[in-house]
Amino acid sequence: MTVRRVMGIETELGITSDQVDAQGRPLTPMLLSGQVVQAYAAGAHAGAALPTGSGWDYADETPLRDARGYEMARALADRSQLTDVEDPTIANTVLANGARFYVDHAHPEYSSPEVTSPTEAVRYDRAGEQVALAAARTLAGRGQQVRLYKNNVDGKGASYGTHENYLVPRTVPFERIARDLIPFLVARPVIAGAGRVGLGQTSERPGFQLSQRADYLEAEVGLETTLRRPIINTRDEPHATPHLWRRLHVIVGDATMADVTTLLAVGSLSAVLRLLETDPGAVPDVTLRAPVAAAQVISHDPTLRATVETLDGRHLTGLDLLEAHLEAVEEAAVGGHEGWVLDEETRLVLGRWRTVLDALRVDPASCAAQVEWVAKLSLLERFRDRAGAAWDDPRVQAMDIQWHDLDPARGLALRLRAAGQLERLVDDAAIAAAVAEPPADTRAWFRGEVVRRFGTDVRAASWDSVVLLDERGRVRRVQLPEPTSATREQTAALLDRHTRTASLLTELVSEDV
């Protein structure tokens, strides 16, 4: 077993601005989000991003010619005009690192490229922070102020998502995934929460909780992501060969800025998934009596002592639930169960999970450099002591928001990170590299390199296709159905042979990447 698998993290960012239109009204968040995405493409160096007039290729299933792709090509021709109009509905770009940066609902969203390990997921998630920051700085240079927040709630009822994606073999029954993951996901904020001031969807009760999202969960299993949000999302959109793969879409997690927290979030889930794939009988047999309520009970108790009831009458804390899952994973990994390899990445994740879980049981405050909700709570408690402030004091609420500001001069998490108080797993150079270069070992490499080398000839792209213009002006699609194909190893020589998409396309058809 290994915790390695194809995965990625999508983050919708909170956005505010003091900009107003000609009538003095605040600009809409849709327009502001469009500004951010367009500013990144405009401000980045050549080859760093597709022009925002190019399209996202939605027609996953239709080969070669694509009506939408063709329309997008027309749109591209009018790019300068569109930029003037700043129509935010088309603000979409694909980056040289293989990520997508676009407007989703009323938020800028960074969807990381496909990576194959939790550490890489951390690195490309941090790269997303830099992309957003670069966009805000470009706007600031034009006198357009925009602030971006890597959080998931406004404290007044609105929530926006951080979604994790995990590639899972189609052979694993979905019902099994749903049943086995619910208790784990209910408890995961203990090691993976970002912390939140206020209890309830509109912060109607004062207090502090572990998770940004717990109070917005309303169902156990469902298709929705914007209302009646479920613990397990059933969207079946694999973005990969459908009969081989499903994409588990996890919508309950928090946006995180502490490296170890991000690592634990995706690493622990990937480990439990692997257990489910290789030895389903070893997954802890626990069914919660009321999972949605349990998620809130666990989130609302920073002492970690609150218990939730199982169907067979046991009362377990979040730590107990995570302990059971970690023990099962350790047993399989350390015990060398069939199909499990204790590689470096697996050692890192399981080791960190064990250390953090043991430390949380003894003294949660000792995890302030690793677990984000603990880090936030430590800072807020220190402030409350000094100022005599209650949990509903506006200064405490302001700090909760300010924690997530992506401007390193203002963001409290970033300030603590810079002061060495949030442990780092990836340094600035590695993050900068992740902004510029795609992961080498997935199809994101081909996507990102095509953007970098042939950007002006790319009409559209998606997770599993790239739509290119050939020399006769025809639009042709290259399909990328396998997430671990079209890697650097497989396509670097091919791309090096061609300086124009026309000749590249000739070879691609025969090679069928």
Add this chain to the structure above:
Amino acid sequence: MSEQQKFTSRRDDAAPEPEPAVPPAAPQAQHAERDAALDSLLDEIDGVLETNAQEFVHNFVQKGGQ
């Protein structure tokens, strides 16, 4: 192992350990260093929070997303 034990007992055998980049400081020293860092950050933001917090929180309104 019974179900009950499974959720209450702890493992004895070795789990993989992380290799910390720096040797961990003694807990006391760690706490003191952390408090100093928190205080230094709080000293810097105190004035700003005092004047703007209410309006800032009031104006932080987002549209729901996914």
